[in-house]
Amino acid sequence: xxxxxxxxxxxxxxxxxxxxxxxxxxxxxxxxxxxxxxxxxxxxxxxxxxxxxxxxxxxxxxxxxxxxxxxxxxxxxxxxxxxxxxxxxxxxxxxxxxxxxxxxxxxxxxxxxxxxxxxxxxxxxxxxxxxxxxxxxxxxxxxxxxxxxxxxxxxxxxxxxxxxxxxxxxxxxxxxxxxxxxxxxxxxxxxxxxxxxxxxxxxxxxxxxxxxxxxxxxxxxxxxxxxxxxxxxxxxxxxxxxxxxxxxxxxxxxxxxxxxxxxxxxxxxxxxxxxxxxxxxxxxxxxxxxxxxxxxxxxxxxxxxxxxxx
Numbered sequence: 001x002x003x004x005x006x007x008x009x010x011x012x013x014x015x016x017x018x019x020x021x022x023x024x025x026x027x028x029x030x031x032x033x034x035x036x037x038x039x040x041x042x043x044x045x046x047x048x049x050x051x052x053x054x055x056x057x058x059x060x061x062x063x064x065x066x067x068x069x070x071x072x073x074x075x076x077x078x079x080x081x082x083x084x085x086x087x088x089x090x091x092x093x094x095x096x097x098x099x100x101x102x103x104x105x106x107x108x109x110x111x112x113x114x115x116x117x118x119x120x121x122x123x124x125x126x127x128x129x130x131x132x133x134x135x136x137x138x139x140x141x142x143x144x145x146x147x148x149x150x151x152x153x154x155x156x157x158x159x160x161x162x163x164x165x166x167x168x169x170x171x172x173x174x175x176x177x178x179x180x181x182x183x184x185x186x187x188x189x190x191x192x193x194x195x196x197x198x199x200x201x202x203x204x205x206x207x208x209x210x211x212x213x214x215x216x217x218x219x220x221x222x223x224x225x226x227x228x229x230x231x232x233x234x235x236x237x238x239x240x241x242x243x244x245x246x247x248x249x250x251x252x253x254x255x256x257x258x259x260x261x262x263x264x265x266x267x268x269x270x271x272x273x274x275x276x277x278x279x280x281x282x283x284x285x286x287x288x289x290x291x292x293x294x295x296x297x298x299x300x301x302x303x304x305x306x307x308x309x310x
Contacts, residue, residue, distance in 0.1 A: 028109075028112075029112055030109070030111055030146060031108055031109045031111060032105055032106060032108060032143060032144035032145070033104045033107070033108030034108075036054060036103065053097075053099040054099055055099055055100060056302070057092045057094070057100045058077055058092065058297070059080070060079070060299055061076065061077050061078075061092075061283070061297035062076055062077070062078060062119045062120075062283050062284060062297055063121045064076065064094075064285065064286040064297050064304065065128070065286045066286050066290075067123060067141060068289055068290055070093075071095075072093045072095065072096075073094040073286065074091055074093060074121065074128065075091065075093075075297060075304065076118040076120075076121045077092060077107075077118070078117050079117075082116060082117055087110060087114055088116070089107065089115035089116055089132065090105075090106060091107060091115075091118070091128075091130075094304065096290065105144055113146060115130070115137065117132060117133055118130040118131070118132050118137070119131050119284070120161035120171065120203070120204065121161065123163075124163040124167065125165070126140070126141045126142065127139065127167075128140075128141050129161055130161070131158035131160075131161045131171050132158070133157065133158065134155040134156070134157075135149050135150065135151050135152070136149060136158070136183050150169075152171070152183065152189050153189070154191075155181060157173060157174055158171045158172065158181070159202050159284075160201070160243075161204055162204035162206045162212060164206050164227075166185060168185060169181075169183040170206075170212045171183065172201040172202055172204050174200050178198040178199065178200065178201060179191055179192075179193065179201075180198065180201060180204065192212070192225070193214075193225060197216075197231065198216065198223070199219050200216055201215070201216055201217075202216065203242060203255070205245045205247050206247075207224065207247050207251070208247065208251060210227060211224050211226050211232065212224070212225045212226075213225075214245075215237070215242035215244070215255050216240070217242060217243065218240070220237045220238070220240035220241075220242065221234055221236060222235040222242075222253060222266065235253070235266050237266065237272050238272040238273065238274045239259075239274075240259065241260050242255045242257050242264075243285075244283060244296065246285055246286065246287045250268070252266065252267050252268065253265070254275075254287070256279070256284070256285045257282055258283050258299070261278050262276065262277045262278075262282070263277070263279070263285075263294065263307060275307065279298065279305050281298045281300060281301055282305070283296065283297045283298065291308075292308065292309050293309060294307040295307075
């Protein structure tokens, strides 16, 4: 177990003997990108008019999460591959109809920002969480400002992430050692679960009872752990190869198969049923609670899929 810094906990961590770890600023302070618009000939900033719709703004979109306060989808983008250019990940803000609000919100500049290859994401208590290779990064949901990060020393590729109301992070390690890591709000890291029934664990979500739900890529298991790390339930999606998992207020679970392109619905006490199929690279989806729809990033297809729920 190792304690690492969060930017908001410098004094606490220092008193415990930890060392500060903050992304170094490049040429100036962090700046978040703004909504689409231009500067007109008179030099006046002009927002894009309402009769124009723009779609796109993705580069290997892996996950998304939904901000109901702003009614916007936050799409996580890997950017350019790490072997070509490091620190190119970014976050797009997307309207619920799929049109672009802000092409690069986090990532408009790299000043004060490190975001290499963001995969899973989650929102809790005004903070955006993203897993980035072996690091959990936090951003202020209102401003996009980095709030700190925690490195998970033994992680080889963090993928899915769920965050409990108290700020505890549960993140899957899909490749290499089959693990779910736990990161407390104060920066303590530990192994929450390891080995079977984990089988290339990917998507992670927190259910309405505070349990941790994990889906596997290598089979169709949907596994529920209690906070003590004990398996309390195992369900199954219609197909395997799952990447994303969403749990709605009534306890219904939705899973997305990145390998086979289907979305399964598992109502409490019922068998899985397919509600959509043929979606290429259906990755780590999110639930838009205002429009009542699922939003599914499609990785190298550089797109989002939208599924209205009835």
